[in-house]
Amino acid sequence: MALKKFVVGCFTEEQTLFDAVKKVRKAGYKLHDVYTPFPIHGLDKAMGLRDTSIHTAGFLYGLFGTTTALSFMTWAFTKDWPLNVGGKPHFALPAWIPIMFEFTVLCACVGMVLTFCYLCQLAPFVRKHHFHPRATDDLFVMVIELTPKSNESEISNFLSNAGATEINVQQAETGWWLGRYDKEKRLYRDEEAVSA
Amino acid sequence: MAIKEYFVIPRTYRLWSLGLMGVGVISLIIGYILYGHGEHHGARFWASLLQNSVYFLLICNAAMFFICATTLAMAGFLMTFRRVISAISVAVIPLGIIAAIVLLALVFVDPHIYHWLHPDGDKILEGKAAFLNKGFYVTWTILTIGLWIILGRKMRQLSYELDNNPLPSAEAGRKYIFKNTVWAALFIVWFALTVMSVTPWLWVMSIDAHWYSTMFSWYNFASTFVAGLSLIALFVIYLKNQGYLEYTNEEHLHDIGKFMFAFSIFWTYLWFSQYMLIWYANIPEETVYFRPRVTSKNYSGPYTGIFWFMFIINFLAPFLILMRRGSKRNYTTMTFIAIVIIFGHWLDYYQEVFASVFPEHVELNLFDFGVAAGFVGLIMYSVGNALAKYPLVEKNHPFIKESIIHHT
Numbered sequence: 020m021a022l023k024k025f026v027v028g029c030f031t032e033e034q035t036l037f038d039a040v041k042k043v044r045k046a047g048y049k050l051h052d053v054y055t056p057f058p059i060h061g062l063d064k065a066m067g068l069r070d071t072s073i074h075t076a077g078f079l080y081g082l083f084g085t086t087t088a089l090s091f092m093t094w095a096f097t098k099d100w101p102l103n104v105g106g107k108p109h110f111a112l113p114a115w116i117p118i119m120f121e122f123t124v125l126c127a128c129v130g131m132v133l134t135f136c137y138l139c140q141l142a143p144f145v146r147k148h149h150f151h152p153r154a155t156d157d158l159f160v161m162v163i164e165l166t167p168k169s170n171e172s173e174i175s176n177f178l179s180n181a182g183a184t185e186i187n188v189q190q191a192e193t194g195w196w197l198g199r200y201d202k203e204k205r206l207y208r209d210e211e212a213v214s215a
Numbered sequence: 216m217a218i219k220e221y222f223v224i225p226r227t228y229r230l231w232s233l234g235l236m237g238v239g240v241i242s243l244i245i246g247y248i249l250y251g252h253g254e255h256h257g258a259r260f261w262a263s264l265l266q267n268s269v270y271f272l273l274i275c276n277a278a279m280f281f282i283c284a285t286t287l288a289m290a291g292f293l294m295t296f297r298r299v300i301s302a303i304s305v306a307v308i309p310l311g312i313i314a315a316i317v318l319l320a321l322v323f324v325d326p327h328i329y330h331w332l333h334p335d336g337d338k339i340l341e342g343k344a345a346f347l348n349k350g351f352y353v354t355w356t357i358l359t360i361g362l363w364i365i366l367g368r369k370m371r372q373l374s375y376e377l378d379n380n381p382l383p384s385a386e387a388g389r390k391y392i393f394k395n396t397v398w399a400a401l402f403i404v405w406f407a408l409t410v411m412s413v414t415p416w417l418w419v420m421s422i423d424a425h426w427y428s429t430m431f432s433w434y435n436f437a438s439t440f441v442a443g444l445s446l447i448a449l450f451v452i453y454l455k456n457q458g459y460l461e462y463t464n465e466e467h468l469h470d471i472g473k474f475m476f477a478f479s480i481f482w483t484y485l486w487f488s489q490y491m492l493i494w495y496a497n498i499p500e501e502t503v504y505f506r507p508r509v510t511s512k513n514y515s516g517p518y519t520g521i522f523w524f525m526f527i528i529n530f531l532a533p534f535l536i537l538m539r540r541g542s543k544r545n546y547t548t549m550t551f552i553a554i555v556i557i558f559g560h561w562l563d564y565y566q567e568v569f570a571s572v573f574p575e576h577v578e579l580n581l582f583d584f585g586v587a588a589g590f591v592g593l594i595m596y597s598v599g600n601a602l603a604k605y606p607l608v609e610k611n612h613p614f615i616k617e618s619i620i621h622h623t
């Protein structure tokens with residue numbers, strides 16, 4: 020993973036954030052991410068994020084569950100250990116459908132949860148950089164990545180014009196590393212912050 | 216934004232509705248001449264009328280159920296097109312009258328569809344006589360349809376009365392919503408006592424008087440509710456195509472699509488549960504129901520093709536097609552799947568009625584489709600008139616803004 024430089028702008032109002040996101044995209048700056056305390060309807064569209072493909076993954080997990088359940092029961096009840104249960108045929112499809120259904124749901128749910136955690140890089144002992152601790156409380160935090168074409172002071176001015184109440188520049192790790200939030204107390208790298 | 220407030224019925228729409236009704240009337244006359252008398256006491260003719268009138272009555276009544284259920288849930292998303300749903304529920308009045316005439320004729324003219332009319336020493340039918348008797352059947356049928364019409368009318372009146380007198384204050388708005396909730400709750404209670412329990416047992420299940428299934432009414436409810444949602448989708452899409460309903464967009468369509476998807480699965484759940492329990496228990500007096508419908512090792516049921524075809528287009532088609540987000544927001548796909556669902560559940564009703572009346576052979580011909588066309592024409596005609604009568608958007612309803620800015 021790589022250390023990169025970011026300009027971080029904090030907003031107190033949802034509406035200013037929306038307008039700022041639009042302005043930033045229009046100006047062509049590289050929007051790294053926006054951190055908000057709660058999900059905001061329509062923000063993903065304003066940021067230009069593509070639709071998630073987790074549904075497709077879920078469908079495939081479901082399909083896997085159905086086929087696994089069906090083929091295992093077919094093998095067990097017709098080939099490996101055929102039993103006469105109440106005079107029903109060995110290949111007793113109606114009786115298996117509830118099991119196939121449940122196994123489909125189980126595979127789809129667990130698979131989607133794990134995929135979601137993977138995509139968000141959420142796991143025990145996985146640590147990520149937090150740009151502002153109040154992003155989980157009451158601030159909307161917008162992070163813009165610095166590219167060779169853009170410079171700090173220009174973006175800082177831009178953000179303060181767009182209504183950001185607090186602006187700083189951070190050098191941060193973009194990926195994750197092994198660690199624990201309760202051991203490493205310092206969530207916010209003050210020494211790297213440069214006030215705008 | 217300037218909006219087109221009133222629906223003006225286009226000439227082609229009027230012609231189509233009248234034409235389809237004409238086809239229906241001609242089919243009825245020809246059907247009466249061909250099948251009205253003779254070997255089965257006209258059962259072929261009356262069974263088709265029973266199937267079509269009950270099916271189309273229930274899918275129009277599902278519209279009023281949808282309004283009442285969403286009222287109780289304080290749902291706002293449907294406000295921009297709720298007038299379309301209430302217009303569909305207006306069709307309950309003509310269809311209810313026709314269905315009442317047909318159902319009463321089945322008891323009084325007696326074309327040998329309901330065997331419980333003549334127990335003739337049959338111990339099982341005599342045991343059921345407390346429920347399956349003429350008096351109860353007639354009373355319940357008239358009460359059912361009458362109260363649907365009256366309560367539905369009251370719900371529509373509540374919505375119309377806001378058009379010219381906007382609510383003066385938030386307090387008045389809360390009172391208005393409460394009044395709506397009370398009437399909606401009354402409708403739902405009556406709906407639960409009719410479509411969700413007693414009525415389909417009486418009207419459809421009692422054709423097999425010896426057989427019973429407690430989930431039969433739920434199954435019928437699911438069937439007609441999903442078809443009713445498809446009908447709503449069709450009318451919304453039609454009006455959008457004609458340039459009406461400016462505030463309704465694919466966000467609203469997406470929600471109708473989700474309902475259609477969910478209730479297709481719900482229908483399948485009930486369809487399968489009814490089948491599996493009977494298959495598992497394997498008791499002759501229960502399995503007899505599936506003898507004409509499903510081919511087994513020892514007997515090939517004549518309706519097996521229709522039965523499985525209906526299952527495919529009522530479950531697999533909506534399930535696989537409506538699963539994607541994009542297809543629920545696409546007007547063409549939604550039109551296609553809505554027509555498929557309405558036709559599929561019509562076939563479902565066909566096998567429910569006909570496989571019980573004529574278990575030996577299948578006769579599905581132009582007469583059945585002609586009668587169905589007549590009912591479709593009647594629905595188009597009365598819904599079109601109802602749409603043209605009042606503004607298309609409930610501009611004074613407290614929830615209208617929520618619906619305009621609605622997005623999923």
